[in-house]
Amino acid sequence: MKNWSGKSVLVAGGAGFIGRHLVTTLLEAGATVHVVDNYATGEEASMKALCARFVSHLTTQTDDISENHVLPPTDVIFNLASPASPRHYQADPIGTWKSNVLGAFHLLDHAQNCGASFVQASTSEVYGDPLHHPQVETDWGNVNPVGPRACYDESKRAAETLLMDAWRTGQSDIRIARIFNTYGTGMTAGDGRAIPNFMSQAKAGQPLTIYGDGSQTRSLCYVSDTVDALMRMGLMDAAKGEVINVGNPVEMTILQIAETVNAHFGSRSKIVFExxxxxxxxxxxxxxGKAKRLLGWSPIVSFAEGLTRMAEDVRQPTEVERVVLP
Ligand SMILES: NC(=O)c1ccc[n+]([C@@H]2O[C@H](COP(=O)([O-])OP(=O)(O)OC[C@H]3O[C@@H](n4cnc5c(N)ncnc54)[C@H](O)[C@@H]3O)[C@@H](O)[C@H]2O)c1
Incomplete structure (x- = not known):
């Protein structure tokens, strides 16, 4: 997407895994990019390497980030500011609530003050343990509101409610991306997500750890595909007021994923079950279907290709990714 030239863009959570890829691609497409991030799970040094403009700030801080001129006027806001790995969001559940609910409030204020379009990074976790398969945007979800994942699932759902109310009352131009599992270069080995875990274990010749019997399924989207969808949502009028699934519909069991990673790295590691x-x-x-229809988008990177890109990245890290890879 080349037509970002002249656009001022704010990426909240821009120092995180998806955020760094989004910021890089926006800069390449000609946008002026501002990043707000408290570096809770993000990489400050990587951001400096990107030469975007930075505000080190919590989106949850109670002062009005717009009126106090903490943030510059922008045309498009991407709100990615939330921990995404269960290990991270469960370590500080109240902080996760604040990031997702208060953070969305404050950024919405800013969007209203400067008339920006607002792209929210929501999640497939709003479907909980889904009752329908595959998951369609009209599904209401099946979430345990008091379980250990609820701080993430329910606060993302609350943010969706807030933002759709802002859209329905004509107060803001809202676009909600429900992102499914995304993987790619620049993930940290210790952040608890399956792909970096399996990769680091396979490369070290250690057993690959599966939590459960491995029959649970996931659909893995390569990060450049996810970023492409988010950028289309930021620019295209068809996304206004819409909730759109962003993910790769190729479904695999966790056991298949572990075996594929093992084979891809020529590892003979055992698989152990916790x-x-x-x-x-x-x-x-x-x-x-909705992303195809409204955005003309579907993912193009296969799982094998994605793993190859990650392996090459380990051998030849880029400026942005050098900091985070082990
Ligand atoms: N990666 C995935 O598979 C996935 C799937 C579904 C949804 N998402 C969503 O996409 C977004 C980005 O995910 P990611 O994988 O890049 O996560 P990440 O943890 O790598 O990045 C999140 C970034 O947000 C920053 N941040 C968190 N709370 C903040 C706050 N209150 N103020 C300022 N900065 C804050 C962190 O420091 C970090 O840089 C998240 O909102 C996540 O919920 C990701």
Missing amino acids: PRPVDDPTRRCPDI
Whole structure:
């Protein structure tokens, strides 16, 4: 997408895994990019390497970030400011609530003050342990509101409610992306997500750890595909007021994923099984009919290609990714 030239863009959470890829691609497309990030799970040094403009700030801070001129006027806001790995969001559940609910409030204020379009990075976790398969945007979800994952699932749902109310009352131009599992270069080995875990274990010749019996499924989208969808949502009028699944509909069991990673890295590591986390979803697969229809988008990077890109990145790290890879 080349037509970002002249656009001023704010990426909240821009120092995180998806954020760094989004910021890089926006800069390449000619946008002026501002990043707000408290570096809770993000990489400050990587951001400096990107030469975007930075505001080190919590989106949850109670002062009005717009009126106090903490943030510059922008045309498009991407709100990615939330921990995404269960290990991170469960370590500080109240902070996760604040990031997702107060953070959305403050950024919405800013969007209203400067008339910006607002792209919210929501999540497939709003479907909880889904009752319908594959997951369609009209599904209401099946979430345990008091379980250990609820701080993330329910606060993302609350943010969706807030933003859709702002859209319905004509106060803001809102676009909601429900992102399914995304992987790619620049993920940190210790952040608890399956792909970096399996990769680091396979490369070290250690057993690959599966939580549960491995029959639960996931659909994995390569990060450049996710970023492409987010950028289309930021520019295209067809996304206004819409909730759109962003994910790769190729569904695999966790066991298949572990075996594929092992084979891809020529590893003979054993696979070991640990107890399955509470409320871990059984199946995950997006229906992406709406993304195809409204955005003309569908993912193009296969799982094998994605793993190859990650392996090459380890051998030859880029300026942005050098900091985070082990
Ligand atoms: N990666 C995925 O598979 C996935 C799937 C679904 C949804 N998402 C969503 O996409 C977004 C980005 O995910 P990611 O994988 O890049 O996560 P990440 O943890 O790598 O990045 C999140 C970034 O937000 C920053 N941040 C968190 N709270 C903040 C706050 N209150 N103020 C300012 N900065 C804050 C962190 O420091 C970090 O840089 C998240 O909102 C996440 O919920 C990601």
